Each structure stands twice: as structure tokens, then as C-alpha cells.
Amino acid sequence: MAEQSDLSKMKPGTKGKxxxxxxxxxxxxxxxxxxxxxxxxxxxxxxxxxxxxVEVQFRRCRLCLRRSEMQGIEVEVEGKx
Amino acid sequence: xxxxxxxxxxxxxxxxxxxxxKSSIFNALTGGKAKVANYPGVTVEKMSGRFKIDDVNIEIxxxxxxxxxxxxxxxxxxxxxxxRGDSETERKANVMLIALDATNLERNLxxxxxxxxxxxxxxxxxxxxxxxxxxxxxxxxxxxxxKLGVPVVPVVSHKGHGIARLKEVLKEVIEKGQEPxxxxxDNIESRYQWAEQVHAETFKENPALKLRARQDQIDKxxxxxxxxxxxxxxxxxxxxxxxxxxxxxxxxxxxEGFGKLGDLVGGALRPIPWLQSLIVxxxxxxxxGVVVFLPQILILFxxxxxxxxxxxxxxxxxxxxxLLGWCGLNGKAFIPLLSSFACAIPGIMAARIMPxxxxxxxxxxxxxxxxCSARLPVYILLIxxxxxxxxxxxxxxxxxxxxxxxxxxxxVPIIWFLNRTVLRGKRLPFLMELPPYQWxxxxxxxxxxxxxxxxxxxxxxTIIVVMSIIIWGLLYFPRSAEADAMYKQEFAIRFTSQTPPxxxxxxxxxxxxxxxxxxxxxxxxxxxxxxAFKPAxxxxxxxxxILAAFPAREVLVSSLGIIFDLGREETEESxxxxxxxxxxxxxxxxKLLTTGTSFALMVFFALCCQCGATLAAxxxxxxxxxxxxxxxxxMTSLAWIFAVVVNQAIKALGG
Numbered sequence: 001m002a003e004q005s006d007l008s009k010m011k012p013g014t015k016g017k018x019x020x021x022x023x024x025x026x027x028x029x030x031x032x033x034x035x036x037x038x039x040x041x042x043x044x045x046x047x048x049x050x051x052x053x054v055e056v057q058f059r060r061c062r063l064c065l066r067r068s069e070m071q072g073i074e075v076e077v078e079g080k081x
Numbered sequence: 082x083x084x085x086x087x088x089x090x091x092x093x094x095x096x097x098x099x100x101x102x103k104s105s106i107f108n109a110l111t112g113g114k115a116k117v118a119n120y121p122g123v124t125v126e127k128m129s130g131r132f133k134i135d136d137v138n139i140e141i142x143x144x145x146x147x148x149x150x151x152x153x154x155x156x157x158x159x160x161x162x163x164x165r166g167d168s169e170t171e172r173k174a175n176v177m178l179i180a181l182d183a184t185n186l187e188r189n190l191x192x193x194x195x196x197x198x199x200x201x202x203x204x205x206x207x208x209x210x211x212x213x214x215x216x217x218x219x220x221x222x223x224x225x226x227x228k229l230g231v232p233v234v235p236v237v238s239h240k241g242h243g244i245a246r247l248k249e250v251l252k253e254v255i256e257k258g259q260e261p262x263x264x265x266x267d268n269i270e271s272r273y274q275w276a277e278q279v280h281a282e283t284f285k286e287n288p289a290l291k292l293r294a295r296q297d298q299i300d301k302x303x304x305x306x307x308x309x310x311x312x313x314x315x316x317x318x319x320x321x322x323x324x325x326x327x328x329x330x331x332x333x334x335x336x337e338g339f340g341k342l343g344d345l346v347g348g349a350l351r352p353i354p355w356l357q358s359l360i361v362x363x364x365x366x367x368x369x370g371v372v373v374f375l376p377q378i379l380i381l382f383x384x385x386x387x388x389x390x391x392x393x394x395x396x397x398x399x400x401x402x403x404l405l406g407w408c409g410l411n412g413k414a415f416i417p418l419l420s421s422f423a424c425a426i427p428g429i430m431a432a433r434i435m436p437x438x439x440x441x442x443x444x445x446x447x448x449x450x451x452x453c454s455a456r457l458p459v460y461i462l463l464i465x466x467x468x469x470x471x472x473x474x475x476x477x478x479x480x481x482x483x484x485x486x487x488x489x490x491x492x493v494p495i496i497w498f499l500n501r502t503v504l505r506g507k508r509l510p511f512l513m514e515l516p517p518y519q520w521x522x523x524x525x526x527x528x529x530x531x532x533x534x535x536x537x538x539x540x541x542x543t544i545i546v547v548m549s550i551i552i553w554g555l556l557y558f559p560r561s562a563e564a565d566a567m568y569k570q571e572f573a574i575r576f577t578s579q580t581p582p583x584x585x586x587x588x589x590x591x592x593x594x595x596x597x598x599x600x601x602x603x604x605x606x607x608x609x610x611x612x613a614f615k616p617a618x619x620x621x622x623x624x625x626x627i628l629a630a631f632p633a634r635e636v637l638v639s640s641l642g643i644i645f646d647l648g649r650e651e652t653e654e655s656x657x658x659x660x661x662x663x664x665x666x667x668x669x670x671x672k673l674l675t676t677g678t679s680f681a682l683m684v685f686f687a688l689c690c691q692c693g694a695t696l697a698a699x700x701x702x703x704x705x706x707x708x709x710x711x712x713x714x715x716m717t718s719l720a721w722i723f724a725v726v727v728n729q730a731i732k733a734l735g736g
Contacts, residue, residue: 026153027510032269033149034512035188035276045297049306050403055515059273060280061185062293064399064513066406 007042007073012054015043016075023072031069035059042075090131090138091255092172096164096196097180098189099146099436100514102208104128105238105525106180107143110247113528115143117536119704120159121170125438134252142174148188150195153509156438165199176254177203178247183210183220183235184292184517186284190276193229194266202259204250207235211242212517216292218284225283230262239522296517303396313400316393317419320384324423325454328376335376339369358557359550367549370633371542374426374694378537379530381420381427385434386529388416390521394434395513402511408493409500411436411511414444418492421451422485426541429698430533436513439504443496445702446712449695450488450495452687455634459686460484462638466662467679480680484687491688491719503711536701544697549632552693555603556629568596594643603628617685617724618678618732620667627686632693637686677731681724689720 010016018040021028035058036042042058053066097103107115111130118127128143145160152158159168166173179196181189197203210220226233232250236243266272303309343361350357388394398412405414413434421428428448435441460481469477572592577585598604607625614624626640638658645661665673674682690696696709703709 026507029151030149030153030510030512033151033191035191035273037270037273046300046304048304048399048403049310050400052403052406053399053511053513055399059187059277061188062515063188064515066402066511069510 003077005075005077006071007056007075008067008070010044010054010075010077012044012046014077015041016077017041019074019076021073027069028072031065031073034063035061036073090140091175093139093141093251094164094174094177094201095141095143095180096177097146097206098148098182098185098192100516101146101180101182101185101189102238103143103146103180105522106178106206106208106236106247107141108525108528109236109238109241109244110141113524115532117532125156125159126433134248137252137255139251139255141178142171148192148512150192153507154437154439155506164196166201174201176251177201178206178251179203180206180208182208183213185514187273187276187280190279191269191272194264194272194275197229197231197262197264198266200261202254203231204247204254205229205231205233206247207233208238209517210235211237213292218292221283221285225279228279228282230264231259239525292517296515299518300396300515303393304399309396309400313397316388316397317415320381320388320416321419321423323384324377324380324420324427328380328423331376332373335373336369339365339372343369355557355560359553362557363550363553364546366553367546367632368542370549370694371538371545374424374537375534377424378427378430379534381423381431382530382533383526385416385431386526387521389434390519390525392516392518395515398513399515402513406511408496409504410440410443410496411513414440417444417448418451418489421448421453424453424455425449425451425692425695426537426698429695429702430537432702436511437509439500439506442703442708443499443504445699446499446708447492447495449690449692449699449712449716450492450688452485452488453634455692456484456686458635458638460683462641462658462662463674463679463683466659467674467676470663471676480683484683487684487687495715537698541694541697541701544700545632545694548693548697552603552629552632555606556598556601558602559600560597564600565593565597568593571596591643595645598625598629598640598643614721614724616729617681617721618673618675618728619682619685619724620673622665623673623682627689627691630691634686634692675732677728680731681728684727685720685724687720688716688723690716 004019005016007016007018018036018038020038021032040058042056045055045057045062047054051067053064054070055062055064056070057063095103095107107128107130111132115128115130118129119125120127125145129140130143131138131140133139142163144163145156147157147160147164150161150164152161162168163171164174164177177196179193181193193205205225207220207222207225213220220235222233222235232254234243234247234250236247238244264275266275303312343365346365347357347361350360385394388397394413394416397415400412401415402412405412413436414432416434417428417431419428420431425448428451429445432441432444432448435444464477464480468480569589572589576588576592604621604625607628608621610624611619611621614620619627622641622644626637626644629640630637641662642658645658645665662674667673690713696713699709699712700706
């Protein structure tokens with residue numbers, strides 16, 4: 001069962017697919033240039049002990065991002081196995 | 082170098098994503114001999130080096146790492162302009178070497194897809210392929226070469242593997258040129274589609290899972306919410322304990338050595354007193370004051386290079402980011418700020434680990450607020466002389482702790498404020514990678530230590546020596562035999578009758594020394610600014626001692642020693658100086674160092690930037706006098722306000 005969510009709310013170990021960006025600014029442009037384009041599959045690998053930042057994996061590459069910067073990215077979360 | 086040979090030098094630009102292994106390639110090609118300069122007008126550092134392939138002269142520039150040519154900050158714009166070749170100050174590169182990290186190939190290929198459109202001859206240098214090979218992941222190099230349309234050279238830079246081949250290929254491209262590529266793209270999606278396709282055709286399997294398995298195992302522990310934080314504290318403790326205790330004895334030896342050198346040279350120059358004093362108290366003391374920072378700088382940069390090379394620095398930053406991120410810094414600021422508690426000089430220099438010039442500048446601007454070890458003797462003197470006798474050991478300990486906490490606490494609103502005013506800029510996402518764990522490459526650790534030490538000695542060192550000599554001159558002049566005779570006469574009239582005969586000579590020397598200081602240009606200036614510091618409870622003697630401490634903070638204690646009519650031999654543990662501090666009075670007979678004034682003086686010293694070496698280091702690191710002046714002004718204002726408020730408040734409370 002897929003459900004809609006926000007990338008910044010995903011928990012470590014969950015996977016999803018970027019559906020769309022809710023707003024466009026320099027921040028979101030940069031994330032798209034990093035490979036987080038619409039339709040990309042993304043997995044949250046881990047989070048720091050204080051809850052932020054999180055390491056995400058997409059396009060076989062990994063990157064740490066702050067949750068505040070992933071806000072407004074709509075994702076379709078895969079049901080946890 | 083004459084222009085003719087310069088023209089013949091081929092300029093090679095070394096580009097790539099951050100962490101793609103550029104600096105290792107740079108070191109392998111140049112043998113580690115780098116020239117460090119700044120891009121004009123910014124704090125972005127420019128590393129260049131020279132090497133030869135047969136008879137071809139090559140200059141290589143390590144262009145700051147980029148993820149994309151779409152620049153959004155000043156730093157990125159400089160790097161992007163240098164790559165495009167439309168920079169006003171940088172020469173256009175003849176050939177580009179692009180580092181491609183095999184473990185993050187798709188993202189690296191996105192950048193490649195932008196650069197290839199510029200039409201500059203380009204060679205792809207594949208890094209980290211050894212890591213993949215060890216995991217049994219094969220890369221089809223022929224297919225990769227065909228897809229990219231440019232030569233591809235895999236290297237293991239720190240072992241020198243592939244470097245000879247890279248030079249061969251580079252020479253060939255320089256001599257024969259390169260067919261312009263026909264790769265063109267419309268948008269971000271099409272670039273990534275292409276990157277995905279290249280990846281699929283060159284890698285037999287999906288490397289991500291296999292490759293990260295070991296890294297994830299280690300990370301499970303090192304970023305664990307209990308063990309990870311514990312390990313982090315342990316590493317930081319080991320690091321600062323080393324900076325503090327390993328450097329301590331070496332610094333003492335350096336001090337001793339320069340002292341002996343001063344005695345030796347001083348003996349020979351005795352016939353000319355002013356020259357003797359200039360060489361011994363000005364020049365030799367000044368150079369000694371520069372060299373003394375070397376142990377801390379070397380040890381700290383050794384640690385930083387090891388942490389960086391092993392991949393742990395990124396984890397430490399990952400752990401601490403939340404704590405520092407909200408006020409505009411990021412996790413990496415932990416190291417420069419913490420090391421500033423030992424000394425702001427290595428701290429300011431360590432700010433180079435910050436990923437962008439805005440956060441780097443913010444770190445540099447608040448680093449001097451951290452209470453360094455040179456402030457300690459002053460706290461100990463005043464706490465011992467005034468606070469402890471009156472309030473007991475508990476308050477004394479608490480005061481010492483409070484003085485160390487004060488700067489750190491105040492730095493938070495300062496950073497917040499700076500980020501909304503002088504350092505305001507566009508909001509960009511904070512991007513960080515956790516690279517694979519590796520053993521640090523010892524050669525690179527050594528190179529990093531040596532290059533930092535060299536830069537410090539060459540640039541900051543010169544400024545520190547010049548400042549030391551200026552302050553020496555202000556303390557020494559004007560001086561004359563007539564004035565000395567007058568001081569001796571005054572001493573004879575006022576004190577001879579009440580001084581025991583066996584102490585007469587020392588007492589007279591001390592008195593003359595103190596009078597000379599009072600009448601020196603610095604002493605006159607101290608008197609001139611006395612009214613400004615009166616609200617804080619400082620008289621001219623305290624102001625002068627603070628001014629004299631400019632070349633080195635800890636000098637405040639010995640200056641107070643001289644100026645309160647004592648000899649030079651006093652240290653903070655001296656019972657006599659302590660008593661003299663307690664006994665010092667205003668001309669009207671009221672006590673000089675009351676509780677209020679003592680707290681005010683400690684607070685002032687905790688917050689002011691009365692340290693020439695710190696300002697010289699800021700000048701070096703920001704490549705501009707603007708920032709050291711800014712730091713001096715804001716910290717002195719802050720220190721003055723706090724000192725006045727503290728003194729008046731304690732006075733009002735009846736302290």
C-alpha cells in the first residue's frame with residue numbers, strides 16, 4: 001500500500017518515490033540537480049542521534065540533508081516490508 | 082617568471098564534486114608542493130602547483146569542488162567562472178581533469194554532463210575504483226570511455242597507481258588536442274537519464290548495497306545515539322587533551338629557548354641599551370611569540386587531517402549538526418570552536434574545514450570569544466587575590482567556570498545576529514556526504530600539517546612580529562638618562578627611609594621600571610583613555626597593562642606586576658603580586674580592585690580581542706583587514722559594555 005507523505009517526515013529504513021515538489025526555489029533546484037528529481041526512488045538510511053540531519057540514498061548515491069530542507073517534497077511511501 | 086615561459090605553461094584545471102578525491106590527485110601530480118593563495122576578494126582558497134611531463138611545463142589549479150555549474154553562492158560563482166573560463170582574474174584552463182568518484186558515479190556524471198558542453202578538452206580521472214574492486218565490483222572501463230567520449234584513467238592517488246598513465250594521457254591531449262564532444266542535454270532529467278544509462282552499461286551490478294555494507298556496520302556504532310555520542314566525546318577529548326598537554330611542554334621549551342637566545346644576544350649588545358632592548362624584547366620576543374603557536378597548530382592539524390582522511394570528521398559533523406545548525410553554523414564548526422578554548426589561532430585556522438565561506442567566516446568571527454588558555458593566568462590572579470578571600474573556594478571555582486562559559490554563551494546570539502546582518506545570503510541546502518571509512522594516508526596528514534604551519538609562519542607570523550615591535554617601541558620610548566635620574570631621586574625622597582637596606586637596590590630598580598612604564602607612550606595613552614574605562618572601575622594602570630598585553634594576552638599579569646611597582650619576575654602564583662593587587666588604591670585612597678572591578682576586569686578580558694596574534698590570523702584567513710578590524714571593534718565594544726554593567730551592578734548591590 002502506497003501512501004502520500006512528505007520526504008522530511010520519513011523514518012529511517014523507509015523507501016519512497018518523489019512525486020512532486022510543492023514549491024520551487026533555489027533550494028529545491030539544487031536538490032534536483034543533486035539527482036532528487038521527480039520520479040526518483042529514495043530511501044532514508046539513517047538519522048543523527050538528535051533526529052537531524054538524515055542520510056538518504058537515491059540513484060545509488062548517498063547524501064545527508066536536513067529535514068527542514070526536505071520539506072515540501074511530496075513522496076509516495078512504500079509499505080514497510 | 083618571464084612572460085614567455087609563462088605563456089608556454091599549460092594550465093590544467095582540476096575539477097569535480099566535493100569529496101571526489103581531487104586533493105589526492107593534486108598531491109600525487111605535484112608531489113605535494115602547493116602554492117596557497119586566495120581568490121581575489123573572498124575567503125576561498127586557491128591551491129596551485131607545477132609539474133613537468135618530459136619537457137611540457139604544467140601549472141595545475143585545484144578548483145573548489147562543485148556539484149553543479151549553476152552557482153548560487155559567491156564561492157560557487159568563483160569556482161564556476163574559473164571552470165567556464167570567463168573569470169576576470171583567472172586564466173582559462175587548457176585542459177580539465179575531472180575527478181569522478183566511482184562510488185557516487187551518477188551524481189558525478191551530472192556535473193560531467195555540464196562541463197563537457199563547455200568544449201574544453203577533458204580527461205576523466207576515476208577515483209575510488211580500488212574500493213569497488215576490493216568488493217568484487219568490476220567497472221567496464223572501455224564502455225565508460227566510449228560513453229563519455231573522453232579518456233578515462235582510473236587512479237589510486239595515495240599509492241601513485243595510475244598517475245604515470247594519467248600524465249601520459251594528459252601529455253597526449255595537450256599535444257594533439259581533443260575532438261569536441263557532441264553530448265548535449267536539455268534539462269536536469271535528461272542529464273540524469275544519460276547518467277543512469279552510463280551507469281547501467283558500465284557496472285555489472287548495483288554497487289550501492291554491496292559497497293556500503295561495511296560502512297553501514299561501522300556507522301551503526303559510530304552514529305549510534307548513545308555509543309556514537311560517547312565515542313565522539315572520547316575523540317574530541319583525546320584531540321584537545323593532546324593539543325593542550327602535548328603542546329604545553331614543547332611550548333615551554335620554545336619559550337625557554339628564545340629566552341636563552343635573548344640573554345645571549347642581549348649580553349653582546351649591552352653597550353647600546355635601546356638596541357639591546359629592541360632586539361631582545363622586541364624582535365626575539367616577537368619571533369618567539371610566533372613560533373610558540375607552532376606545536377598547537379601542528380598537533381591540531383594532524384588530528385584534523387586524520388579525522389578528515391578516515392571519514393570520521395563527516396560523522397562528527399553529522400552527530401553535532403543539530404546542535405550548531407539552528408544558529409547558522411553546521412556540525413563541522415565544533416572542531417574550530419572547541420580548539421579555540423586552547424588558543425584562537427589554531428581554531429581560526431581550523432575553520433577551513435567549514436564547507437562554505439559564509440559559515441567559515443561566521444566561525445572565524447566568534448572563535449576569539451572562546452576563552453583561550455592565555456586568559457587563564459589573569460582569571461587565576463584576580464580570583465586568588467579578590468574573589469576567593471572574600472567568597473571562598475566554591476564561588477572561586479564557579480567564577481572560573483563562568484568565565485569560560487561566558488564567551489561560548491554570548492557567541493550564540495552573535496552568530497545569530499551576524500547571519501541576519503553582515504553575513505546574510507541566500508538559503509541553500511546543507512549537503513554533506515558520509516564518505517567510506519579508510520585509514521588516513523600518513524603522507525597527506527604530513528603535507529596538511531606542513532602546509533598549515535608554513536602559511537601561518539609566512540603571513541600571520543610577519544604581522545605578529547611587526548606588532549610586537551610596535552608595542553615594544555611604545556613601551557620603551559621616550560627614555561632618557563635625565564628621566565631615570567629623576568625617578569631615582571623621587572624614590573630616594575619617598576621610600577628610602579621606609580625600605581630595609583638589603584632590599585633597597587631591588588626596590589629602586591622596580592620603582593624606576595614602573596615609572597618608565599608610566600611615562601612611556603603606552604602609559605600616557607593608558608592615562609589618556611582612563612576616563613573611558615572609569616565606569617568599569619579601571620584606572621590608568623589597568624588600561625596600560627591591557628594595552629601592553631596586545632602582543633600576547635598572558636603579558637597582562639607581568640605588566641600588572643611592573644606597574645604595581647613590582648619586578649618582572651612575578652607570576653600568577655606570586656603571593657606578593659596578589660597582595661599588591663589587593664593593596665592597589667585610587668589616588669583618593671579607595672580600593673582599586675573591588676569585587677566589582679575584579680569581575681569587570683575578568684569579563685572584559687574574557688570578551689575583548691586584545692590579542693595581536695588572533696587578529697593577524699584572521700587577516701591571514703580572510704585575506705582582508707576588514708574582518709580583523711570588525712572583530713576588534715565588536716569584541717572591544719562588547720567587553721566594555723559588559724565590564725561597565727558588571728561593575729556598576731555589583732557596586733549597586735553593595736559589593
